[in-house]
Amino acid sequence: MAARSLEIGAAGIRAARTIEIIRTERGLAQRQLADHVTALGHPMSNTMLSRIERAQRRCDVDDLVLIAEALLVSPLVLLQEPRAL
Template identity: 70%
Template structure:
């Protein structure tokens, strides 16, 4: 399945938010896992590289791990 425009925006936003906070992919995966959504570094990498879809559960967990709202990961930066 191809990743659409919303998925592409989310992938970019996740990477941008992660690097802005100084988190490695491993740290983001560990934070999501600690919040109850098991995630590996491979999952984070594939989402950011647009090799894997980011489902709603992933999006919510990643947003919580980054301390942002899921909506912030779906919209273009202003």
């Protein structure tokens, strides 16, 4: 049985875009944010973060909470409609 691709829904797309916007506003490279998340105890590579931001990888609840913590925002902020750059 072939593995089924997991579709990313509207909330996942919003979170992906908002993560990228906030990261960029804070002047962080993907590598820096991934390193912050890893330092919080949740290993993350810049490739993983890049895929999350491009909505090519699901952002699970653990990813979401620790990315939010690394960005110093509430996880709820990442689920809201993103602001334009």
